[in-house]
Amino acid sequence: MAWRVLLHGDYASDLLEGRKELEDKRARAAMPTERVHASALMLLAALQREGRFIDFVRQDVAGFPDEDIGAAARVVHAGCRRIIDQFFRFQPASDGSEGAPMTVPAGFDAQRIRLTGNVTGNPPFRGTLKHHGWIITEVKMPEISDALDPRVAAPAEVELS
Amino acid sequence: MTGVIGIDLGTTNCAVAQTDMDSASSVRTIPIPQLTSPGTIEDRGLLPSFLYLPQTGEFPDGTLAMPWDPGNAVITGEFARAHGVKAPIRLVASAKSWLSYSGADRSSQILPWGAPPDVEKVSPVEASARYLKHIGGALERANCDYSEVILTVPASFDAAARELTIEAAEVAGLKNVTLVEEPQAALYAWLEKTGDRFRKQVELGDVILVVDVGGGTTDLSLIRVTEENGDLQLTRIAVGDHILLGGDNMDLALAHNLARDRKLDSSQFASLTYACRHAKELLFADPKLKKAPISVVSRGSTLVGGTLKFELTREELTRILVDGFMPRVTITELPQAVRRTGLTQVALPYAQDPAITRHLAGFLTRQARLAEGRSFVRPTAILFNGGVFRADVLKARVIEVVNGWLTSDGGSPLKELEGADLELAVARGAAYYGWVRYGHGIRIRGGTARAYYVGVEAAMPAVPGFEPPVRAVCVAPFGMEEGTQADVPPQEFALVVGEPTVFRFFASSVRRDDRVDDVVEDAVRSDELEEVAPIETSLQGEPGQLVPVNLQAAVTEVGTLELRCLQKGGAGRWKLELNVRKDQRTDAA
Numbered sequence: 001m002a003w004r005v006l007l008h009g010d011y012a013s014d015l016l017e018g019r020k021e022l023e024d025k026r027a028r029a030a031m032p033t034e035r036v037h038a039s040a041l042m043l044l045a046a047l048q049r050e051g052r053f054i055d056f057v058r059q060d061v062a063g064f065p066d067e068d069i070g071a072a073a074r075v076v077h078a079g080c081r082r083i084i085d086q087f088f089r090f091q092p093a094s095d096g097s098e099g100a101p102m103t104v105p106a107g108f109d110a111q112r113i114r115l116t117g118n119v120t121g122n123p124p125f126r127g128t129l130k131h132h133g134w135i136i137t138e139v140k141m142p143e144i145s146d147a148l149d150p151r152v153a154a155p156a157e158v159e160l161s
Numbered sequence: 162m163t164g165v166i167g168i169d170l171g172t173t174n175c176a177v178a179q180t181d182m183d184s185a186s187s188v189r190t191i192p193i194p195q196l197t198s199p200g201t202i203e204d205r206g207l208l209p210s211f212l213y214l215p216q217t218g219e220f221p222d223g224t225l226a227m228p229w230d231p232g233n234a235v236i237t238g239e240f241a242r243a244h245g246v247k248a249p250i251r252l253v254a255s256a257k258s259w260l261s262y263s264g265a266d267r268s269s270q271i272l273p274w275g276a277p278p279d280v281e282k283v284s285p286v287e288a289s290a291r292y293l294k295h296i297g298g299a300l301e302r303a304n305c306d307y308s309e310v311i312l313t314v315p316a317s318f319d320a321a322a323r324e325l326t327i328e329a330a331e332v333a334g335l336k337n338v339t340l341v342e343e344p345q346a347a348l349y350a351w352l353e354k355t356g357d358r359f360r361k362q363v364e365l366g367d368v369i370l371v372v373d374v375g376g377g378t379t380d381l382s383l384i385r386v387t388e389e390n391g392d393l394q395l396t397r398i399a400v401g402d403h404i405l406l407g408g409d410n411m412d413l414a415l416a417h418n419l420a421r422d423r424k425l426d427s428s429q430f431a432s433l434t435y436a437c438r439h440a441k442e443l444l445f446a447d448p449k450l451k452k453a454p455i456s457v458v459s460r461g462s463t464l465v466g467g468t469l470k471f472e473l474t475r476e477e478l479t480r481i482l483v484d485g486f487m488p489r490v491t492i493t494e495l496p497q498a499v500r501r502t503g504l505t506q507v508a509l510p511y512a513q514d515p516a517i518t519r520h521l522a523g524f525l526t527r528q529a530r531l532a533e534g535r536s537f538v539r540p541t542a543i544l545f546n547g548g549v550f551r552a553d554v555l556k557a558r559v560i561e562v563v564n565g566w567l568t569s570d571g572g573s574p575l576k577e578l579e580g581a582d583l584e585l586a587v588a589r590g591a592a593y594y595g596w597v598r599y600g601h602g603i604r605i606r607g608g609t610a611r612a613y614y615v616g617v618e619a620a621m622p623a624v625p626g627f628e629p630p631v632r633a634v635c636v637a638p639f640g641m642e643e644g645t646q647a648d649v650p651p652q653e654f655a656l657v658v659g660e661p662t663v664f665r666f667f668a669s670s671v672r673r674d675d676r677v678d679d680v681v682e683d684a685v686r687s688d689e690l691e692e693v694a695p696i697e698t699s700l701q702g703e704p705g706q707l708v709p710v711n712l713q714a715a716v717t718e719v720g721t722l723e724l725r726c727l728q729k730g731g732a733g734r735w736k737l738e739l740n741v742r743k744d745q746r747t748d749a750a
Contacts, residue, residue: 074455147221
C-alpha cells in the first residue's frame with residue numbers, strides 16, 4: 001500500500017482527495033442544518049420577500065372564492081417570477097412542441113427524458129411529447145453573508161408611530 | 162492602454178459602462194453588486210440612487226457589509242429604495258436634484274429633508290459621493306482597469322451644480338474625472354451604435370432635438386450638424402432649463418388616480434405605484450389589451466381575502482399619461498406656472514406644469530435667437546432617451562405634436578434617430594466619449610451652454626426699502642470650449658486684502674451673443690438671467706490694503722467654470738470659489 005502511494009502520484013492524490021471529501025462531509029455534518037441548506041432557505045426568503053410565497057401557501061384558502069385567490073395569486077406570481085428570472089435561466093429539456101409525436105432514440109439521456117405509458121420494447125421509441133421539461137442553464141444566486149441567520153425567512157415587522 | 166469608465170449618476174438610477182482604448186466597439190456595461198436585503202448581495206444593471214441611513218442596531222451586525230467595505234453601515238441601491246418606503250424618514254432620495262437647487266445650503270447636512278434631529282443627516286454632495294463610491298467598489302470587484310472617469314451631468318446643470326458633482330467625485334476617491342452632458346452622452350451612444358452609418362442618417366444643417374426624460378428630470382438639448390473641412394461635425398447649440406419632472410411622476414399620477422378615496426398606508430401606496438408601472442408597461446406593450454388588473458396585498462401575513470383590487474384601463478392610461486403629460490398643444494402654449502402665495506416651504510422646485518410638450522414648446526421658443534427670424538427653432542431630427550420612452554405611444558405623441566408645429570410653420574416632419582438601450586445609453590455614451598476624447602470618432606462641440614455674469618451694484622444714493630438694481634457684466638461668453646479662457650474685461654474692482662469679497666453671479670442659457678464686458682441692466686428682474694450661487698474670495702496679504710483687480714473666467718479641462726482675480730499691473734492671481742452655502746440659513750427640520 002505504502003509503495004503504491006510512493007510510486008503512483010495519481011493514486012496518492014486520489015487518496016488525498018477522498019480524504020478531503022470526507023473532511024468536507026464531516027465539516028458539513030458538524031454544521032447546523034440551516035447552514036448546510038442556507039441557499040435553499042435564502043431562495044424561500046427571497047420568494048417571500050418579493051412574492052409573499054410563504055404567506056400564500058401557508059394560508060388555508062379552501063373557504064375563499066376564486067376571485068380572492070386570483071387577486072392574491074397575481075401578487076405572488078409577479079413577485080416569484082421576478083426572483084426566479086433573477087436567479088435562474090431556463091430552457092425546455094426538449095425542443096419538440098407539446099402534443100406532437102416524437103421519437104426517442106437509442107441511448108437517450110434519461111436525465112432529460114422520462115418515459116411514461118406503455119414502456120416496453122427497445123429504443124427508438126415512438127411517442128407523444130406531453131411536457132417539454134425544463135433545464136436550468138444558468139444559476140445566479142445572491143451572495144449570502146455569514147452574519148445572516150438563514151432560518152429567518154421574514155423578520156417580524158413592527159411599525160413605530 | 163487602460164480603459165475609460167462612463168458613469169451615469171442619475172436622479173433615480175445610476176449605471177456604469179467601460180470602454181477599452183483600442184476599439185470603439187468595446188463599450189460594455191458593468192453589473193453593480195448591491196444589497197437587496199440585509200446580508201444578501203445581488204448584481205443589478207442599475208444602482209437605484211437611494212441612500213438609507215440606519216439607526217444603530219436596526220440591522221444585524223455585519224449584514225450591511227459590502228465586498229469592498231466590510232465595515233459599511235449605510236445602505237445604497239435596491240434595498241435602500243425598498244426599505245425606505247417603509248421607513249421614509251431615514252431615506253435620502255433625489256440627492257442630485259438637491260445638488261442643483263440653489264434654494265438650499267447644498268454642502269451642509271440637510272438630507273433626508275425634514276428628518277427628525279436624531280437622524281444623522283448627510284449633504285447632497287455626500288449622498289452623491291456615496292453612490293459614486295459604491296460604483297467605485299463595483300469596478301474594483303469587476304477588476305476593471307481604468308485610468309479615467311467620464312461622469313454625466315444634466316445639460317441644465319449650472320456652474321455651481323457641476324462644481325459640486327466634481328466635489329462628490331473627489332470625496333468618492335475617483336481620479337481623473339471629466340464631465341459630459343447627459344443628452345450629449347445619449348447622442349454618443351447613438352453614434353457608437355450607428356457607427357459610420359450615421360452619415361446616412363443625418364445631413365448638414367440637421368438640428369437634432371434630444372429629449373431625455375429620466376425618472377425625475379426632463380433634460381432637453383439641440384445639436385446641429387455642421388461641417389468643417391468637408392467633414393460632418395456636431396455642435397450642441399442649446400440646452401433647456403432644469404425641469405424636475407420625469408417617469409416617476411407618471412407612475413405616481415396613475416397610483417393617485419387609482420387610490421382616490423381608498424385608504425392605503427405608505428407602503429401599500431408604494432406597492433400600488435410599483436404595480437401601476439407594470440400595468441402601464443403591459444398595456445403599452447399590447448395595444449389590444451383594454452385593461453390591466455392590479456392587486457395590492459395587506460401588510461399582514463394573511464394574503465388571500467385581504468387583497469385590494471384595482472384596475473388600470475386603457476382609457477385612464479391614455480388620459481392620465483399621454484394626454485396629461487404629453488398633451489397636444491400649440492407652439493405658443495408655454496408651461497403654466499402656478500403663482501405661489503404667502504409663505505412657501507423650502508422644498509425641491511418640482512415642475513408645476515406636468516405637460517412635457519409645453520416645456521418643449523417653451524424650450525424651442527425661448528431659444529428663438531437661434532430661429533433665424535422664426536418664432537421657434539425648428540428641429541429636423543429627434544433622439545429619445547430614458548426608460549419612459551419604452552412606450553412607443555409616448556414617442557409617437559411627442560413626434561406628432563412637434564410635427565404639428567413644424568408643418569404649420571411650413572417645415573418638414575422630424576426623422577427619428579433610433580437610439581440605443583434607453584436606460585443604459587447615457588453610461589455607454591459617456592464611456593464612448595472617453596474614447597472619442599483621444600481623437601477617435603466624432604466629437605460633439607459647443608462648449609458652455611450658458612453665458613456667465615458678475616453682478617455689480619449700480620452706484621446710486623441709498624433709498625430705504627429700495628434695493629439698488631444690479632448690473633450684470635459678462636465675464637464668460639456662451640460656448641466657451643474646455644481648456645480655454647475668456648478675455649479679461651476692462652471692468653476693475655478694488656478688493657480689500659484680508660476681508661472676504663463676495664460677488665453675485667448670474668447665468669443665461671439664451672443670451673448667446675453677449676461678449677465679455679457686455680452689460681445686462683437690472684439683472685435680478687431680467688427673465689433671461691438666473692442667479693447662480695455667489696462667488697467669493699479672500700485675499701492674503703497685509704490687511705486693509707486695496708488691490709485693483711480684473712476678473713477672468715476659464716473653463717477647465719474637467720468641464721467646470723473657474724473664475725480668477727488678476728491683479729492690475731501686478732503678478733497677483735487669486736481663485737474665486739462658488740459659494741453654494743445659502744446666505745439665509747434654512748433649517749432642515
